[in-house]
Structures are given as structure tokens and as C-alpha cells.
Amino acid sequence: MVDMNKRSLLVMLIAYALLSSCTNTGSDNTDNDIVITNVTIIDAKQGPVKNVTVVVRGDKIISVSSDATPESTTTTANIIDGTGKYLIPGLWDMHVHLTYDDRFTDLMPQSFLSWGVTSVRDTGGMMQDMLPVIARMRAIDAVSPRVYFAGPLLDGQHVVYDGNARPLIGTQNSDVEQARENVRRLKNSGADFIKIYELVNPEVFLAMVDEADKLSMPIASHVPLHLLASTVGNQVGSMEHLRNIELDCASNAEALLVTRQEKLTAANIESGHALRSSLHQLQRLDAVAALDEERCAMVLANLTQTIQVPTLRLNAIALAPPYEQIDWNDAISAMLPEVQKDWNKPNEFIPKEYAKRDLRFAQYSLSMVKRMLDAGVPIGAGTDTPIALAIPGYSLHRELEMLVRAGLTPLQAIEAATVRPAQFLGIEDQMGTIEVGKRADLVLLSQNPLDDIRNTRRIDRVISKGKVIPR
Numbered sequence: 001m002v003d004m005n006k007r008s009l010l011v012m013l014i015a016y017a018l019l020s021s022c023t024n025t026g027s028d029n030t031d032n033d034i035v036i037t038n039v040t041i042i043d044a045k046q047g048p049v050k051n052v053t054v055v056v057r058g059d060k061i062i063s064v065s066s067d068a069t070p071e072s073t074t075t076t077a078n079i080i081d082g083t084g085k086y087l088i089p090g091l092w093d094m095h096v097h098l099t100y101d102d103r104f105t106d107l108m109p110q111s112f113l114s115w116g117v118t119s120v121r122d123t124g125g126m127m128q129d130m131l132p133v134i135a136r137m138r139a140i141d142a143v144s145p146r147v148y149f150a151g152p153l154l155d156g157q158h159v160v161y162d163g164n165a166r167p168l169i170g171t172q173n174s175d176v177e178q179a180r181e182n183v184r185r186l187k188n189s190g191a192d193f194i195k196i197y198e199l200v201n202p203e204v205f206l207a208m209v210d211e212a213d214k215l216s217m218p219i220a221s222h223v224p225l226h227l228l229a230s231t232v233g234n235q236v237g238s239m240e241h242l243r244n245i246e247l248d249c250a251s252n253a254e255a256l257l258v259t260r261q262e263k264l265t266a267a268n269i270e271s272g273h274a275l276r277s278s279l280h281q282l283q284r285l286d287a288v289a290a291l292d293e294e295r296c297a298m299v300l301a302n303l304t305q306t307i308q309v310p311t312l313r314l315n316a317i318a319l320a321p322p323y324e325q326i327d328w329n330d331a332i333s334a335m336l337p338e339v340q341k342d343w344n345k346p347n348e349f350i351p352k353e354y355a356k357r358d359l360r361f362a363q364y365s366l367s368m369v370k371r372m373l374d375a376g377v378p379i380g381a382g383t384d385t386p387i388a389l390a391i392p393g394y395s396l397h398r399e400l401e402m403l404v405r406a407g408l409t410p411l412q413a414i415e416a417a418t419v420r421p422a423q424f425l426g427i428e429d430q431m432g433t434i435e436v437g438k439r440a441d442l443v444l445l446s447q448n449p450l451d452d453i454r455n456t457r458r459i460d461r462v463i464s465k466g467k468v469i470p471r
């Protein structure tokens with residue numbers, strides 16, 4: 001045994017020396033290699049694999065070997081002893097708003113990284129606000145997660161987030177021509193995907209989908225109130241917050257739709273936000289109560305190609321408010337003092353007394369995720385950071401916990417925050433697992449996340465774009 005180990009160690013060192021010598025150029029200098037030895041790797045494709053050595057060079061994983069453990073290498077590589085530790089792919093938050101609240105924008109990159117969130121998908125912000133932030137985050141040597149962004153919420157004739165009494169992150173699309181033009185403009189300005197919002201009409205929705213498809217832009221969407229989830233499914237790559245899915249799962253779904261369409265096309269609409277709120281108020285909880293399992297199974301059968309980003313930590317916030325978690329005080333201490341003051345105030349939406357809380361939508365959201373899981377609908381992990389007490393980075397771990405509470409295994413929760421976002425963007429050949437050739441985003445954990453998903457917070461070290469992030 002000893003001889004075998006020595007032999008394989010020798011083979012590996014020679015192989016490593018060869019690798020080091022053939023591609024030793026510029027910023028890919030082997031001096032900056034990172035070697036993580038004797039670690040258990042865990043990704044959604046392979047599950048756990050013990051006693052692995054992972055070598056990172058530049059922004060790539062160049063070796064994943066289940067062979068011996070080198071105690072030293074011929075280079076000055078940064079060697080991390082992974083004994084007793086767990087290595088997972090860098091995590092994603094699939095639903096953030098970098099520019100929603102100025103108090104968070106600048107501290108977000110570091111906050112995400114310190115919690116092991118090495119990539120984010122921004123699902124709504126105006127281009128003039130987004131572009132400078134994106135430029136800073138993508139600058140060479142920026143200490144920042146990778147970022148993919150949609151630009152503004154593409155809304156309809158009326159706009160929910162129109163800047164009146166709430167942030168301006170939505171834009172108007174009154175007709176098909178304007179919709180096509182907006183999608184083209186976003187593509188030209190560098191948006192990675194589009195986000196369709198709730199007040200678009202069916203023609204505008206179809207035009208957006210068609211234009212985005214032509215331009216190879218993935219599509220994230222709420223289910224527009226004018227449409228049914230089963231109609232929207234398969235036309236979009238992701239759906240957010242389970243929004244309006246309950247309306248299609250209700251036994252009286254068609255009647256609800258007729259009522260909605262009347263109100264959506266009425267002459268005297270005061271504002272997009274008021275319109276949307278009134279429709280949610282009118283139909284949401286009744287639809288939840290009228291859920292028809294058979295009909296819902298048919299709806300979900302149309303969603304098997306669409307990643308659902310249920311944002312459970314938001315939808316089910318009444319069941320598990322963040323400030324009731326034991327690590328809340330620690331996590332919030334990294335936020336600005338005014339945020340701490342704001343967020344530690346009693347919350348008007350969530351009564352302190354458990355018995356007074358309305359838990360219907362929270363419980364429905366958990367059960368819907370379980371239904372989706374059983375129906376083969378892919379699930380993605382997103383938080384809506386910084387909306388509703390979502391601390392950048394920390395809240396993703398809360399989301400993973402809630403996904404497991406809904407019925408995902410810890411490995412499925414990891415898949416939701418690694419493989420699924422890569423699939424949404426069509427970059428699963430580059431990201432999402434720990435394999436040779438993949439980007440070098442990794443999180444080293446001191447405890448096994450498969451034993452308890454909360455162990456994704458036991459972060460020993462974060463590697464982002466091939467560099468160890470100082471904690």
C-alpha cells in the first residue's frame with residue numbers, strides 16, 4: 001500500500017510538474033496555483049467524492065485527481081490542506097437587485113464573496129444605474145462575484161416599479177414595436193438576459209420572447225397577470241417567486257383569468273403598482289384555497305423546461321423571519337448602521353406573535369416547491385437581495401435552508417445554487433461543478449453540507465476567479 005501511494009504520488013508530481021511547465025505564461029503563472037489536497041468534493045453531478053486533490057491555475061480548475069496527496073509540489077503553489085473539509089462549487093444567487101437600494105450597492109460584492117456567493121444574476125435595474133456597477137464588478141482584478149444582468153423589468157402599458165413611491169426599476173412596453181425595440185436595445189447595451197414583468201399583454205409577451213430568442217438572450221419572467229403559467233412555461237428559461245402560478249392551479253383558473261383581464265384593460269387605472277396589488281389581493285389567497293391537484297399537475301407538466309426560482313426565504317418569510325435566526329445578529333453586523341437600525345425594527349408585515357401571522361401563502365409556497373420537485377420541475381436558488389431583509393450572501397444560505405425545508409435534499413439545494421443558474425445562462429460547460437476545465441470558483445467548508453445544509457455557512461475559504469478571497 002505504502003509503495004503504491006508513493007508511486008502514485010510520484011506520478012502525480014511529475015504530471016503536475018509537466019502541466020506547470022507547459023502552460024506557464026503571463027497571469028497564468030504557476031506561482032499562483034492553488035492546490036487543495038485530500039478534500040471531499042461535493043457537486044450535484046458527482047455527489048461526494050473523498051480524498052481528492054484539486055489544482056487551480058488562473059481562472060480554471062486544471063486537475064481533479066482522486067489520487068495521492070502531495071505533501072509538497074515542485075512549485076511555490078498555495079497548498080491548502082483539505083483534510084476533513086468539503087469543497088463545493090462557488091454558489092450563485094439567481095435573484096438579486098444590485099441597484100435597488102444605494103445603501104447596499106457598494107458593499108454587495110464583498111458581502112456576497114465572503115458568504116461564498118461567487119456569481120449573481122441581477123434580475124432588475126435601470127441600465128444607467130446598472131452599467132457603472134457592472135463595469136466596476138467586471139474590471140480586471142476586481143474582487144467581485146461574476147455578474148449577469150437583465151436591465152430593467154420589462155413591464156406593460158402600466159409599470160409597477162415606475163419610480164413613484166418605489167424604486168424605478170421597470171420600463172414601459174405599450175406595444176409590440178416598443179417591446180422589440182427595447183429588447184434589441186438591451187442586447188446592444190450588454191444585457192445578458194431579459195426579465196419580463198407582470199403587466200405585459202399577451203402580444204407584447206410573445207414579441208419579447210420572439211425577439212429575445214432571435215438574439216439568443218435567456219428569459220427570466222414573472223407569470224404576467226394577462227396569461228396563465230402553463231402558457232408561459234417552456235417559453236421562458238426561469239420564473240421568479242412562484243408568482244401567479246397559484247392562479248393557474250386553481251379549480252376556477254379560467255374564471256379568475258377573465259376577471260383579471262377585465263381589470264387589466266379597464267380605462268381608469270391609477271398606477272401599475274396599485275393595479276397589480278389589487279389583483280394579487282383579489283385573487284391570490286382565494287386561488288391558493290381553490291388549488292386543484294389534478295389541474296396543477298397539468299400546469300406543472302408544462303414547466304419542466306423552466307427553472308423555478310421560488311425565493312422561499314421571501315415567500316415564506318412569515319414562517320421563518322430572518323431576525324429570528326441565531327446567526328442573524330452576526331450577519332447583520334456587516335451592514336451599514338442605518339440598515340441595522342431599520343432592519344432590527346419590529347416588522348409591520350410579520351406580527352411578533354406567531355399565532356397572529358398569516359401563514360397561508362408561506363405554507364403554500366413550500367408545498368408548491370415540493371410539488372414541482374416531484375413533477376421534475378428544475379429549482380433554482382435566489383433571494384431578491386436586498387429586498388425584505390435579505391443580507392447579501394447570507395440570505396442565499398437561508399434560501400438553501402428553506403429549499404431543504406420544502407423537500408429538496410441538501411445536494412439538490414446545492415444543485416439549485418450551482419448547476420441550475422449555469423443552465424439558465426447556457427454556460428454549464430464552464431460552471432456549476434468541480435471538473436477539469438471549469439471556472440475556478442470554489443467554497444471550502446469545514447463541515448459536511450450533506451449532513452445539514454446550514455453547514456454551507458461554515459466557510460473555511462472562498463476561491464473566486466482562481467484567487468483566495470481574504471476574509
Ligand SMILES: [Zn+2]
Pocket residue numbers: 095096097123124384
Ligand atoms: Zn426581484
